[in-house]
Amino acid sequence: MAVPIFRASIPKSHPLIHSISSALSLTDETWKKKRLLSCSAASSELKPFRPELCFSVGTYLIPHPNKVEKGGEDAFFVSSYNGGVLAVADGVSGWAEQDVDPSLFPKELMTNASNFVGDVEVNNDPRILIGKAHAYTSSIGSATVMIAMLERDGILKIANVGDCGLRVIREGKIKFSTSPQEHYFDCPYQLSSEIVGQTYQDAMVSNVEMMEGDTIVMGSDGLFDNVFDHEIVSTVAGYRDVAETAKVLANLANNHSLDSNFDSPYSMEARSKGFEPPLWKKILGMKLTGTAYPVLYYDDKAPLFVDLLADLSGKPDDITVIVGQVVSL
């Protein structure tokens, strides 16, 4: 993403393995209680058989037009562990200004997370998985990250730091949606190699009960900044194959991101936050955009003003799309 590196004024401690372990026991107990509740409810409904569920997954990544050679700064992985594990990380491009390759941190983070998927300490908890992957990442940089883990009983556990997104679609409607976490417009929460970033403890955690036939669409902000939810719903309805759905959504996002006449979710959000082009720019038919990207100038915390030379209304970015359909084993 073309966003600045977040510099917090109050440093936070880096995640340590022992603190992960202590958090694990708490999370584990919480889960045992939830499981017990759902078991008793199921038995009273006289449903002796419930099929085990897993994801059928398709993925597609389109790098930012200027970053095609290096493959962009998003990284992701999918795993068939348990009912399926889906993960995406988006490198913060501001690091390039300090001669750091912004793709290294998210790539190592995803590699570590994929290695720890079945780890005993992680215990099927995506938040702990984020913490452990982060603790083992030595590259310089920062990234937003989201990990979703499906239990075979249908519980989808999601942990999110920043502005990657996930939608659950059931029978043509959005049943669940994650919300981005940001310090201020276009500066998302991010895991970092520096102690000023966020940690796994800042992750927003969600648990969603999935049903056979549900579809999830997960991705980096390059998808959700350029494609509206209603377009995601209609695309999912229009294609049966998950790989094809992911490709169609990624291409839709890419086309919108380069379309000067498309008023994207990103530009609408920018306007709602008060980033309105001045009248003379409007007269010239220029809109606030992504690319030439409203160039924001910061005094540490808040954007001071926006350079309005932008003339696109989508937001060119790396675009990662992961589509998972829930099927019975």
Ligand SMILES: [Mn+2]
């Ligand atoms: Mn991005």
